[in-house]
Amino acid sequence: MITITDLRCAYGERTVLDIPNCTFAPGVHGIVGLNGAGKSTLLNALYGFGRNSEARVQWKGEDMNHRNTAFQEAENYFHPGITGREYLELFMSGKGASDVHVLNDLLEVPLDALITTYSTGMRRKLALLGALALSREVLLLDEPLNGLDLASVRVLEAIIRRLAERGRTVIVTSHVLGPLVALCDRIHLLQHGRFTRVFERGHTDGLEEALFAELDERTRAVVGEWGGDLSA
Amino acid sequence: MRAPSLPTVLLHLRWLQLRRAFPPYGLVLLALAVVFVLVLMFRAVHQDASHTAYIAGGTLLTVWGLHQRRPDLHFLHRHVPQARLALAMEYGALVLPVLLVLGLAGAWLAALVPSLVVALPWMPVVRTSSVRGSWLRRGIAPRLFEWRGLVQATHPLGLLMWLAALAFCWLPMLPLFLLGIIVLMAASTQEQCEPRAMLLATADDARSLLRTKVWGAVRLMTLVLMPVLVAATLFQPGWWWVHAGFGLGMLVLVAYAVVLKYANYRPNMRLEANGANVSVAALFAILPGLGVVPLVMLLTEWPKARQNLNACFHDHHH
Numbered sequence: 059m060i061t062i063t064d065l066r067c068a069y070g071e072r073t074v075l076d077i078p079n080c081t082f083a084p085g086v087h088g089i090v091g092l093n094g095a096g097k098s099t100l101l102n103a104l105y106g107f108g109r110n111s112e113a114r115v116q117w118k119g120e121d122m123n124h125r126n127t128a129f130q131e132a133e134n135y136f137h138p139g140i141t142g143r144e145y146l147e148l149f150m151s152g153k154g155a156s157d158v159h160v161l162n163d164l165l166e167v168p169l170d171a172l173i174t175t176y177s178t179g180m181r182r183k184l185a186l187l188g189a190l191a192l193s194r195e196v197l198l199l200d201e202p203l204n205g206l207d208l209a210s211v212r213v214l215e216a217i218i219r220r221l222a223e224r225g226r227t228v229i230v231t232s233h234v235l236g237p238l239v240a241l242c243d244r245i246h247l248l249q250h251g252r253f254t255r256v257f258e259r260g261h262t263d264g265l266e267e268a269l270f271a272e273l274d275e276r277t278r279a280v281v282g283e284w285g286g287d288l289s290a
Numbered sequence: 291m292r293a294p295s296l297p298t299v300l301l302h303l304r305w306l307q308l309r310r311a312f313p314p315y316g317l318v319l320l321a322l323a324v325v326f327v328l329v330l331m332f333r334a335v336h337q338d339a340s341h342t343a344y345i346a347g348g349t350l351l352t353v354w355g356l357h358q359r360r361p362d363l364h365f366l367h368r369h370v371p372q373a374r375l376a377l378a379m380e381y382g383a384l385v386l387p388v389l390l391v392l393g394l395a396g397a398w399l400a401a402l403v404p405s406l407v408v409a410l411p412w413m414p415v416v417r418t419s420s421v422r423g424s425w426l427r428r429g430i431a432p433r434l435f436e437w438r439g440l441v442q443a444t445h446p447l448g449l450l451m452w453l454a455a456l457a458f459c460w461l462p463m464l465p466l467f468l469l470g471i472i473v474l475m476a477a478s479t480q481e482q483c484e485p486r487a488m489l490l491a492t493a494d495d496a497r498s499l500l501r502t503k504v505w506g507a508v509r510l511m512t513l514v515l516m517p518v519l520v521a522a523t524l525f526q527p528g529w530w531w532v533h534a535g536f537g538l539g540m541l542v543l544v545a546y547a548v549v550l551k552y553a554n555y556r557p558n559m560r561l562e563a564n565g566a567n568v569s570v571a572a573l574f575a576i577l578p579g580l581g582v583v584p585l586v587m588l589l590t591e592w593p594k595a596r597q598n599l600n601a602c603f604h605d606h607h608h
Contacts (some may be wrong), residue, residue: 135558
């Protein structure tokens with residue numbers, strides 16, 4: 059169980075995340091929100107970066123950090139001049155790490171080629187394999203579906219579901235609602251840095267409306283005012 | 291705005307880069323280092339005329355290697371008018387001091403060999419996306435991934451230079467010169483910061499990360515330096531103290547490059563300014579009696595590296 063107490067993150071004077079308290083039980087949790095809602099900031103804070111000093115973010119009573127959590131960031135960077143296999147060797151060299159080569163039979167990353175020759179999707183899959191190799195109890199995935207083909211999305215869903223069955227906690231952010239609804243046990247709606255609603259699996263009616271309500275209202279007002287006049 | 295079309299555009303650019311990278315005293319020290327190396331070359335040629343062939347061939351080979359591996363070649367051809375001429379001017383300026391030394395020593399014929407660098411921009415460049423030096427990389431621990439990157443960036447030129455250093459270990463200075471270049475190539479690899487995920491996968495805390503990286507670097511460089519220095523000492527036993535001092539100086543230099551990287555570590559960034567500091571440290575490492583300066587620089591940066599890495603490992607929570 060992840061417990062969050064008094065978590066606040068700010069960029070300068072602007073507060074971008076404000077979560078007085080929240081818990082995440084083992085299972086798959088989706089975080090949805092528009093751009094700037096604070097999704098990536100939340101995952102970074104859960105991983106131990108950018109928290110306020112009063113914040114308590116714990117997993118089973120211990121501080122959450124890289125020792126008990128794996129994090130696949132939204133942007134993937136790699137050290138130049140190394141191959142995919144060498145990258146995975148690093149992640150599999152630590153204590154308690156697991157061999158993920160068997161998963162690559164499905165994801166088909168060309169491990170013996172230089173990472174600099176990889177496509178965007180291949181890079182994401184390699185970063186995912188690295189995070190999985192660490193074999194941590196908590197897995198944070200920031201926009202893991204970006205750049206993946208449909209086949210890889212299905213494989214990723216199967217992997218995440220398997221981790222949840224084994225009692226792990228997986229937190230996923232995404233802009234794509236469809237796969238997230240199918241995958242998650244709970245979906246948390248994040249708006250302006252606060253959790254505003256939670257949707258349980260099978261009870262996600264109204265999620266899309268809740269996500270876009272504010273945007274739709276603003277869109278109607280702005281587009282109505284604009285009136286489609288391009289001559290100006 | 292159009293780029294200036296003069297063939298000296300690259301020379302102008304290098305001068306600007308030098309001025310940015312070094313403070314004025316750094317430029318003076320660099321000039322002194324160049325003069326020092328040239329004097330050593332001149333003395334070597336004067337001592338034994340057969341050295342001219344190695345210096346001339348080595349210079350041509352080095353510039354050829356630079357030309358083959360320069361990452362901006364495609365960019366220059368697309369955006370710089372008369373790119374080949376500009377490259378020829380740059381390479382010509384690079385070998386000019388060597389030509390001067392050979393000319394002053396009266397080795398005019400040998401001086402023709404490095405002069406061929408001006409023809410390099412018209413020669414084909416071999417580009418490959420394949421993995422280089424697989425057998426070498428296998429001997430490097432996964433946590434020292436930047437050294438695998440070094441093999442990718444420098445193979446086979448680095449290996450050829452090392453073999454040349456070993457083959458010519460009976461000469462007084464050439465092996466040290468070649469080893470010095472290899473060490474500087476290794477130090478330059480430390481300018482590239484790894485992503486945060488790779489940093490955190492390498493070790494559990496700042497202390498063990500620094501230990502892993504520094505000792506790993508020292509171990510690998512010892513493997514590179516020892517065979518050549520031992521062989522050189524066998525041929526010139528009276529120089530044992532020069533070889534020992536040089537070896538220790540180079541190990542400290544590489545350790546300093548590693549520590550400097552982590553003192554300024556920012557995920558995914560290339561710390562180009564570190565190159566200037568490493569150059570200054572390298573200069574002190576080869577100047578007689580000043581070898582302790584890089585050690586002081588290393589010890590000064592160590593606490594900064596620990597502090598910076600502690601923030602990355604968020605150990606301030608504990």
